[in-house]
């Protein structure tokens with residue numbers, strides 16, 4: 001990930017009156033990278049994308065395209081492909097005319113346009129649909145036309161703002177696969193916006209998580225999931241248990257943390273003073289239940305409060321003194337052919353265990 005970034009955003013800030021929609025956003029996007037902006041509603045994702053597209057001017061900050069300052073450039077000069085929520089196809093134009101639109105605007109010769117339209121429609125598996133109108137297509141097909149239109153003029157970057165949110169689950173995963181293939185096959189740089197964590201994790205090379213207009217963390221899906229920088233990230237990407245405590249002692253990188261009346265072991269490469277307040281975050285799938293818990297470095301006794309069958313797993317909530325409710329997702333099926341976590345009944349005592357490596361330490365309450 002060296003060399004000149006495809007796009008470099010430096011300290012982008014956008015205010016709407018008293019609202020700071022985007023606050024000091026910086027990120028480098030590498031050529032061919034699939035970068036996703038993820039965050040809750042109102043966190044500033046679309047505003048970042050619209051500054052990158054050139055539709056709204058930043059109040060502060062710069063944008064560089066392959067090293068060249070484009071902050072003052074209009075959207076046409078930037079030549080970025082765009083796909084937005086819904087389809088926004090021209091309803092009175094045929095599929096071929098929709099796809100040709102950007103090429104006609106750029107004054108490409110007729111024969112070249114016809115050839116290019118054929119190529120990109122084949123690329124999104126819509127050959128034979130040239131003469132249909134958008135209303136004669138399914139949702140997924142319309143979205144693929146929008147994609148074909150956006151890549152037809154060989155854009156510098158492809159910007160996508162929640163392009164899949166109108167599609168049902170089945171279609172969504174089909175178009176997701178298509179997007180990944182386009183990204184890989186064309187080597188085209190993608191900046192993709194979504195508020196769907198699973199979509200961000202499964203599609204992206206890196207994810208930039210936004211919160212309240214600020215970049216909360218940027219990294220690979222594994223970085224964010226395994227090493228969340230703060231409580232917001234740990235809670236936003238997947239589920240987490242949180243408990244606060246004080247560092248008792250540290251031996252090597254193993255830290256003993258006093259939580260309620262419990263002494264829990266965790267790993268911290270960082271030196272922590274005794275008495276430091278920390279938060280432990282623990283993923284539900286890292287907690288073993290029942291006999292399997294007994295051999296773990298951390299074992300606590302709880303009372304089973306609820307058990308929810310989820311098919312591939314069972315969600316268990318157990319009340320643990322000193323910690324509170326602990327959520328665990330255990331396998332519903334044991335490798336020995338037993339019932340796995342189905343064996344535990346509500347209202348019964350249950351042991352929960354996890355290794356020292358399972359918990360992540362955050363130096364904040």
Ligand SMILES: Nc1ncnc2c1ncn2[C@@H]1O[C@H](COP(=O)(O)OP(=O)(O)OP(=O)(O)O)[C@@H](O)[C@H]1O
Pocket residue numbers: 016019020021022039040041042043044045046047048195
């Ligand atoms: N044109 C505008 N005028 C005033 N405020 C705006 C404008 N556009 C966005 N905002 C505000 O800026 C903040 C960020 O909005 P933005 O649309 O970037 O969020 P988002 O992360 O894309 O949210 P969503 O997931 O709902 O699409 C919000 O508080 C929003 O109300």
Ligand SMILES: [Mg+2]
Pocket residue numbers: 045046047
């Ligand atoms: Mg938005």
